[in-house]
Amino acid sequence: xxxxxxxxxxxxxxxxxxxxxxxxxxxxxxxxxxxxxxxxxxxxxxxxxxxxxxxxxxxxxxxxxxxxxxxxxxxxxxxxxxxxxxxxxxxxxxxxxxxxxxxxxxxxxxxxxxxxxxxxxxxxxxxxxxxxxxxxxxxxxxxxxxxxxxxxxxxxxxxxxxxxxxxxxxxxxxxxxxxxxxxxxxxxxxxxxxxxxxxxxxxxxxxxxxxxxxxxxxxxxxxxxxxxxxxxxxxxxxxxxxxxxxxxxxxxxxxxxxxxxxxxxxxxxxxxxxxxxxxxxxxxxxxxxxxxxxxxxxxxxxxxxxxxxxxxxxxxxxxxxxxxxxxxxxxxxxxxxxxxxxxxxxxxxxxxxxxxxxxxxxxxxxxxxxxxxxxxxxxxxxxxxxxxxxxxxxxxxxxxxxxxxxxxxxxxxxxxxxxxxxxxxxxxxxxxxxxxxxxxxxxxxxxxxxxxxxxxxxxxxxxxxxxxxxxxxxxxxxxxxxxxxxxxxxxxxxxxxxxx
Ligand SMILES: [Zn+2]
Numbered sequence: 001x002x003x004x005x006x007x008x009x010x011x012x013x014x015x016x017x018x019x020x021x022x023x024x025x026x027x028x029x030x031x032x033x034x035x036x037x038x039x040x041x042x043x044x045x046x047x048x049x050x051x052x053x054x055x056x057x058x059x060x061x062x063x064x065x066x067x068x069x070x071x072x073x074x075x076x077x078x079x080x081x082x083x084x085x086x087x088x089x090x091x092x093x094x095x096x097x098x099x100x101x102x103x104x105x106x107x108x109x110x111x112x113x114x115x116x117x118x119x120x121x122x123x124x125x126x127x128x129x130x131x132x133x134x135x136x137x138x139x140x141x142x143x144x145x146x147x148x149x150x151x152x153x154x155x156x157x158x159x160x161x162x163x164x165x166x167x168x169x170x171x172x173x174x175x176x177x178x179x180x181x182x183x184x185x186x187x188x189x190x191x192x193x194x195x196x197x198x199x200x201x202x203x204x205x206x207x208x209x210x211x212x213x214x215x216x217x218x219x220x221x222x223x224x225x226x227x228x229x230x231x232x233x234x235x236x237x238x239x240x241x242x243x244x245x246x247x248x249x250x251x252x253x254x255x256x257x258x259x260x261x262x263x264x265x266x267x268x269x270x271x272x273x274x275x276x277x278x279x280x281x282x283x284x285x286x287x288x289x290x291x292x293x294x295x296x297x298x299x300x301x302x303x304x305x306x307x308x309x310x311x312x313x314x315x316x317x318x319x320x321x322x323x324x325x326x327x328x329x330x331x332x333x334x335x336x337x338x339x340x341x342x343x344x345x346x347x348x349x350x351x352x353x354x355x356x357x358x359x360x361x362x363x364x365x366x367x368x369x370x371x372x373x374x375x376x377x378x379x380x381x382x383x384x385x386x387x388x389x390x391x392x393x394x395x396x397x398x399x400x401x402x403x404x405x406x407x408x409x410x411x412x413x414x415x416x417x418x419x420x421x422x423x424x425x426x427x428x429x430x431x432x433x434x435x436x437x438x439x440x441x442x443x444x445x446x447x448x449x450x451x452x453x454x455x456x457x458x459x460x461x462x463x464x465x466x467x468x469x470x471x472x473x474x475x476x477x478x479x480x481x482x483x484x485x486x487x488x489x490x491x492x493x494x495x496x497x498x499x500x
Pocket of ligand 1: 025028029030041042043044045046047156
């Protein structure tokens with residue numbers, strides 16, 4: 001058998017868990033704030049104590065519906081919940097309240113621009129459920145006994161599970177899809193979608209098959225805690241399954257594996273559960289309720305422009321490069337700042353994009369600042385760029401002005417005035433500066449006349465240094481050239497006059 005000649009297809013489906021950023025939990029009034037002291041945001045309801053009755057947080061349903069609309073889902077006309085039974089210490093009730101029989105949205109899609117072009121990835125369903133608590137496993141002590149700590153602050157935070165159809169064909173595609181989904185959720189402002197805080201998590205199902213054959217047995221990968229881990233884990237698992245298939249040993253059953261980041265391998269955890277193992281039944285404590293059509297229509301009307309639309313608009317309307325359009329539209333706050341600047345600015349959109357993605361991003365990274373808490377407004381930023389276009393300041397000085405605006409919030413015109421940073425455009429002043437340096441450096445003049453271009457750069461640099469970068473560069477080039485050429489003719493005539 002020509003095993004090595006056979007080609008394989010990879011099939012990936014994703015289950016994404018997203019914490020919705022409501023202020024209160026799904027069934028109680030406890031805070032959802034991240035990073036507080038363990039077990040300080042708990043009550044009888046989210047601790048699963050007897051007698052605690054759940055009361056549904058409407059905002060969570062609204063966020064779920066909004067996400068469903070953005071993902072082009074068919075929305076359920078009723079909201080209802082079910083119990084999923086399993087036992088684990090982080091789930092104090094012994095069951096999780098979720099939506100099994102009627103997810104809030106199904107049959108949706110998200111359009112994604114992959115390397116080979118845009119494609120719609122189908123969303124099988126989205127459903128609302130509750131978060132479990134967090135377990136911290138401690139290493140065993142001197143007595144050999146290991147222990148675990150439990151924090152129920154997370155217990156009961158609303159969670160949205162988004163399940164894709166198995167339509168992604170490579171680990172790279174899985175990553176691109178997830179980045180797009182994350183951008184959509186941030187844009188909708190329904191979730192922080194922070195992987196590092198666990199508010200955006202992903203399990204991935206991967207199988208391989210020969211083209212035309214039915215889907216192979218899949219492996220569910222867990223513990224994928226970063227975009228890098230997702231791609232690396234899937235690459236490893238894809239290779240492992242292809243090798244097994246090539247050896248004529250397809251997977252005997254579906255299994256759950258975990259990604260070991262340090263070793264760079266996937267490790268067997270358990271056989272995959274089937275739905276029957278969870279003994280689902282309708283949640284008796286939360287009665288189903290109708291989702292009003294008007295409510296959905298209001299949410300639909302209020303949907304913001306999504307990242308993909310924005311990206312396309314930036315390319316078409318503003319003629320931005322594909323890379324710049326992608327970078328700017330990825331983060332809503334930056335995109336808003338970009339558009340607010342354009343409202344006040346007469347120059348090109350590409351100039352604004354260059355400055356936001358260049359100098360401003362550099363400063364924000366250095367100072368760990370966000371575009372939402374800058375000391376200056378988009379209007380000030382536009383004014384700075386305008387002053388540069390009008391040649392009041394050079395681009396080099398403009399960078400220094402931006403740094404000052406960034407630190408102090410002072411208006412650009414005030415900074416320029418106070419520091420005396422206006423560009424020197426008076427030809428007579430420039431001529432004087434040029435003549436000073438030319439007279440002081442006769443050897444360099446000879447170099448220039450002898451054809452050494454470096455000498456020209458030396459004079460230009462000297463004038464810039466002495467003027468602290470304020471001389472208009474184009475005028476300087478023009479005047480310097482004229483002055484040096486004048487020396488050529490003066491030099492010649494001088495030589496002739498000596499001979500006379
Ligand atoms: Zn609570």
